[in-house]
Structures are given as C-alpha cells and as structure tokens.
Amino acid sequence: xxxxxxxxxxxxxxxxxxxxxxxxxxxxxxxxxxxxxxxxxxxxxxxxxxxxxxxxxxxxxxxxxxxxxxxxxxxxxxxxxxxxxxxxxxxxxxxxxxxxxxxxxxxxxxxxxxxxxxxxxxxxxxxxxxxxxxxxxxxxxxxxxxxxxxxxxxxxxxxxxxxxxxxxx
Amino acid sequence: xxxxxxxxxxxxxxxxxxxxxxxxxxxxxxxxxxxxxxxxxxxxxxxxxxxxxxxxxxxxxxxxxxxxxxxxxxxxxxxxxxxxxxxxxxxxxxxxxxxxxxxxxxxxxxxxxxxxxxxxxxxxxxxxxxxxxxxxxxxx
Numbered sequence: 001x002x003x004x005x006x007x008x009x010x011x012x013x014x015x016x017x018x019x020x021x022x023x024x025x026x027x028x029x030x031x032x033x034x035x036x037x038x039x040x041x042x043x044x045x046x047x048x049x050x051x052x053x054x055x056x057x058x059x060x061x062x063x064x065x066x067x068x069x070x071x072x073x074x075x076x077x078x079x080x081x082x083x084x085x086x087x088x089x090x091x092x093x094x095x096x097x098x099x100x101x102x103x104x105x106x107x108x109x110x111x112x113x114x115x116x117x118x119x120x121x122x123x124x125x126x127x128x129x130x131x132x133x134x135x136x137x138x139x140x141x142x143x144x145x146x147x148x149x150x151x152x153x154x155x156x157x158x159x160x161x162x163x164x165x166x167x168x169x
Numbered sequence: 170x171x172x173x174x175x176x177x178x179x180x181x182x183x184x185x186x187x188x189x190x191x192x193x194x195x196x197x198x199x200x201x202x203x204x205x206x207x208x209x210x211x212x213x214x215x216x217x218x219x220x221x222x223x224x225x226x227x228x229x230x231x232x233x234x235x236x237x238x239x240x241x242x243x244x245x246x247x248x249x250x251x252x253x254x255x256x257x258x259x260x261x262x263x264x265x266x267x268x269x270x271x272x273x274x275x276x277x278x279x280x281x282x283x284x285x286x287x288x289x290x291x292x293x294x295x296x297x298x299x300x301x302x303x304x305x306x307x308x309x
Contacts, residue, residue: 014226032226035226103220107217125192125218146185154183160210
C-alpha cells in the first residue's frame with residue numbers, strides 16, 4: 001500500500017479516533033499522542049490492513065485497546081487529568097454561554113459512566129455508528145451494545161433530570 | 170415535528186431502539202431552539218452530542234519515524250570508533266618508539282662508559298711500559 005493510498009483510507013476517521021481517545025484519556029494532549037501513535041501503528045501494519053473488511057472498525061478497536069493500555073500503564077497514572085479543556089465549536093456564542101454549565105455537566109455525567117458504556121455513547125450518540133459496527137469494534141454482540149447503550153442513556157437522563165429539577169448545575 | 174412524536178422517539182431513544190435517522194431527527198429538533206419546557210434537559214444532552222462531534226484533531230500526523238536517524242547514528246558511531254582505534258594505534262606506536270629510543274640511549278651510554286674505563290686502564294698500562302723502558306735498557 002502506497003502512502004497516498006494509505007492516507008486516503010485512514011485520514012477520514014482521524015477525528016473520530018481522536019475523539020474516542022479523548023473520551024477515554026480525558027486530556028487533549030494524551031489524546032493527540034494516542035492518535036499519533038495509533039496512526040503510526042496502522043502505517044507499520046499497512047500491509048495487513050487489506051485483510052480487514054472495515055479498516056475504520058479495526059482502527060477504532062485499536063484505539064480502544066491502546067487507550068485501555070495507556071490507562072493501565074504507570075505513565076498515564078502520573079499524568080494530570082484535565083477535565084475542562086474541551087472546545088465547543090459550531091454553536092452560537094450566546095447559546096454557548098447559556099449552555100456552557102449544563103454542557104460540562106453532560107460531559108461529567110458521561111465521564112462517570114463505566115468504560116464500556118462511555119465508549120458506546122461516544123460511538124453511537126456522537127459518532128453515529130450503527131449497532132453492528134459498534135459490535136464489531138468492541139467484539140461483543142449487537143444486543144449487548146443495545147443493552148449497554150440503553151442503560152447509559154437512562155443513567156444520563158436520570159441525572160440530568162435530577163439536576164434540572166433541583167436547579168443545580 | 171409534533172411534540173407527541175418527539176416524546177415517542179425519546180422513549181425509544183432511552184431503550185436504544187431508535188435508528189440513526191431517528192436520532193438525527195431528535196438532534197435536529199433539539200438544536201432548533203424551540204423546545205418544549207418539560208424536555209429542556211434533553212436540549213443540553215443533544216447539544217452536547219452535536220458540539221462534541223465538531224471537535225477536530227488539529228495536529229499533523231507523522232508516519233515517518235526517526236529510524237533513518239538511527240542509521241546515521243550507527244554510521245557516525247563506526248566512524249568515531251575507527252578514528253579512535255587509529256589514533257590509539259598511532260599513540261601506541263609512538264610510545265613503543267620512545268621506549269626503544271630510551272633503551273638504545275641507555276645501552277650506548279653504558280657502552281661509552283665502559284669504553285672510557287678501558288682507555289684509563291690502557292693509559293695506566295702505557296705508564297707501566299715507559300717506566301719499564303727507563304729501568305731496563307733497551308737491547309739494541
């Protein structure tokens with residue numbers, strides 16, 4: 001596989017890889033390093049990529065595994081976790097100010113979910129993958145994805161409603 | 170979009186039974202700003218999903234490693250090694266030559282000292298010869 005061909009295949013999902021890494025590793029710098037490292041790994045294994053029916057799914061699986069390794073490793077445990085450095089582009093300024101508090105609340109709620117549910121929320125609600133694709137990425141069956149997703153959504157909603165009713169955010 | 174429909178979709182959404190298209194419908198509804206008061210908390214949720222998706226990886230990805238640098242490093246190392254071996258060898262030769270030089274000088278010095286001793290003895294012998302000649306007449 002030539003470099004240009006490789007880039008054409010893998011570049012379209014670099015933001016998705018980055019966002020998943022960030023969801024799991026929290027800090028932007030860590031996520032950037034992870035993305036870089038992952039693409040380097042993909043490049044090294046470029047000859048094997050043709051064997052996978054979906055390179056994107058394979059890359060997401062690799063990202064997940066890599067991030068888990070990072071979280072387990074001592075190196076990551078020494079790093080300071082940054083919680084509030086995400087950016088919100090695309091919404092109007094006024095709306096952004098208005099939503100800012102509650103948006104970071106959603107962020108925190110997702111952060112508190114178990115790893116598996118966190119990944120599924122990320123892949124489904126943000127990246128909009130089909131259940132079958134998520135199942136392939138996580139190597140579990142689609143029903144399990146559905147169950148986890150439903151559980152995660154309900155947890156978030158419950159917490160949000162609670163906060164909303166109390167007027168605390 | 171009817172409110173009843175949205176509520177139905179939300180119910181399905183929580184059970185993870187919505188399709189991607191239906192979820193897009195929900196995202197659209199909650200992004201247009203005119204949201205029913207009792208569904209306000211969903212607005213932040215779907216708003217968060219949309220804004221999260223717009224986050225980008227801004228750095229450039231590098232595929233080339235520093236492997237080539239390692240190659241050059243080994244070349245440099247072997248050059249350094251060669252040079253140091255060569256200079257070490259030179260130095261060694263020099264030292265050897267100096268040692269030999271010193272030894273030869275010492276040997277020559279000893280030789281000349283001994284030679285001088287010999288000449289003194291010969292001079293004494295000469296003295297003895299002349300005295301003998303004085304005492305005994307030389308036969309003609």
